[in-house]
Amino acid sequence: MNYTFQFRDVFAASDLLLDGLLLTLELSIVTMMSGLIIGISGAAARVYGPGWLRRPVAVYVEAIRNTPLIVQLFLIFFGLPSAGIKFDAATAAMLALSINLGAYSIEIIRAGLEAIPRSQIEAGQSLGLSGPQIFRYVIIFPALKLMYPALASQFVLLMLATSVVSQISAQDLFHMASIIQSRTFRDFEVYILVAAAYLVLALVFRLLFAALYQLVFARPKSSR
Amino acid sequence: MIRDFTLNDVLYLVAAMRWTLALTAIAFIGGGIVGLSVALLRVSAMAPLRWIGTVYVHVVQGTPLLAWLFVFFFGLSIVGVEVSPWIAAAAAYSIYAGAFLGEIWRGCLQAIPKTQWEAGASLGLGIGAQLRCIIIPQAVRLGIPPTVGFLVQLIKNTSLAAVIGFVELTREGQLTTAVTFRPFTVYLTVAALYFALCFPLTQVSRRLERRLHVAR
Numbered sequence: 217m218n219y220t221f222q223f224r225d226v227f228a229a230s231d232l233l234l235d236g237l238l239l240t241l242e243l244s245i246v247t248m249m250s251g252l253i254i255g256i257s258g259a260a261a262r263v264y265g266p267g268w269l270r271r272p273v274a275v276y277v278e279a280i281r282n283t284p285l286i287v288q289l290f291l292i293f294f295g296l297p298s299a300g301i302k303f304d305a306a307t308a309a310m311l312a313l314s315i316n317l318g319a320y321s322i323e324i325i326r327a328g329l330e331a332i333p334r335s336q337i338e339a340g341q342s343l344g345l346s347g348p349q350i351f352r353y354v355i356i357f358p359a360l361k362l363m364y365p366a367l368a369s370q371f372v373l374l375m376l377a378t379s380v381v382s383q384i385s386a387q388d389l390f391h392m393a394s395i396i397q398s399r400t401f402r403d404f405e406v407y408i409l410v411a412a413a414y415l416v417l418a419l420v421f422r423l424l425f426a427a428l429y430q431l432v433f434a435r436p437k438s439s440r
Numbered sequence: 441m442i443r444d445f446t447l448n449d450v451l452y453l454v455a456a457m458r459w460t461l462a463l464t465a466i467a468f469i470g471g472g473i474v475g476l477s478v479a480l481l482r483v484s485a486m487a488p489l490r491w492i493g494t495v496y497v498h499v500v501q502g503t504p505l506l507a508w509l510f511v512f513f514f515g516l517s518i519v520g521v522e523v524s525p526w527i528a529a530a531a532a533y534s535i536y537a538g539a540f541l542g543e544i545w546r547g548c549l550q551a552i553p554k555t556q557w558e559a560g561a562s563l564g565l566g567i568g569a570q571l572r573c574i575i576i577p578q579a580v581r582l583g584i585p586p587t588v589g590f591l592v593q594l595i596k597n598t599s600l601a602a603v604i605g606f607v608e609l610t611r612e613g614q615l616t617t618a619v620t621f622r623p624f625t626v627y628l629t630v631a632a633l634y635f636a637l638c639f640p641l642t643q644v645s646r647r648l649e650r651r652l653h654v655a656r
Contacts, residue, residue: 282596282635283635284599286600286610287631287634291623291628295623377504379506380600382506403514403518407515408511411511415502418502
């Protein structure tokens with residue numbers, strides 16, 4: 217193999233890469249927040265909601281979890297405009313990712329909710345806690361604590377999956393890599409660099425999630 | 441020329457599913473070999489071997505599958521290897537699936553109590569025989585439900601091979617869209633076909649898992 221790696225041209229386009237990194241971060245963080253909201257409300261509806269609500273939530277979860285993200289993305293970005301609903305690439309990406317992560321979060325949080333023993337809820341009632349108080353302190357807090365590792369790794373996977381939005385030309389990190397590649401023909405260099413960038417991002421997110429756990433869930437018992 | 445989206449197109453899409461399945465099979469076999477090695481490295485008694493396994497898993501689970509596909513598709517030509525999308529996809533998916541299957545199977549191996557290994561050793565079995573005759577048969581039972589679950593992930597992720605020009609279900613959908621200009625109908629059909637593949641497997645995985653819990 218007599219190939220000399222040349223990163224110069226790639227580094228020369230570092231402003232493009234930074235722009236892409238910014239959108240990747242933005243997509244990841246917005247999606248994680250909306251995914252968590254969809255996850256909590258959907259899981260609550262699935263477990264404690266009325267019968268007519270449980271079924272549609274279950275259908276949503278199964279439909280999303282059994283089809284590829286890229287097809288969901290194409291359906292929203294290329295398909296919906298023919299029904300008169302149009303988004304720009306970044307919005308379509310955010311929407312598709314949120315819908316996708318929402319379904320996975322519902323499934324994870326639901327498992328957490330179902331692991332809360334009935335007696336615990338009854339204990340809350342007998343202490344005179346109101347419905348919302350019980351949901352907050354007795355149900356959702358322990359459930360999230362229990363499922364935190366699963367949620368965190370799902371969120372990191374989601375961050376990596378945002379690279380797929382480059383296929384609808386949303387200008388994320390991966391898309392910028394393709395642009396640089398077509399300009400400089402430094403295929404190997406650019407993709408290795410970008411892969412390394414994702415690796416660092418994944419590491420940073422894992423560390424942040426670990427810190428968040430310490431902050432939210434691992435406080436000493438006396439202060440709660 | 442723009443033509444209508446007809447039953448023929450649906451049949452073409454159904455026919456394209458065989459490449460999705462073929463790619464899944466290759467990825468599963470390649471990933472299975474890599475995964476088994478990773479799992480064994482991760483439970484090895486020698487620390488450096490464990491580190492290799494850990495680093496591998498962290499690197500692969502920390503990078504997008506898309507990046508692996510591109511590195512192999514565009515990158516291998518540098519080394520002088522003629523790369524068809526098949527080879528690039530097979531390599532990328534084996535690496536990707538290997539990390540995830542490796543982690544799943546490591547968990548199964550570690551779930552077997554240490555006393556089982558010791559029992560094997562006290563019967564005079566070597567490490568290899570302990571694994572083969574005592575640990576793996578028990579671990580397989582634990583491993584089947586999550587493995588089937590990962591198979592669903594794998595089927596869905598073969599859709600990414602479309603971006604390097606591998607003609608499977610998603611790529612066929614893109615091609616059909618290009619001539620019929622009916623993206624909504626086409627992609628809905630594609631999604632339905634993936635669902636038809638994945639949903640039964642999801643149900644099987646769930647049922648197996650439930651049975652495992654009852655059995656214990």
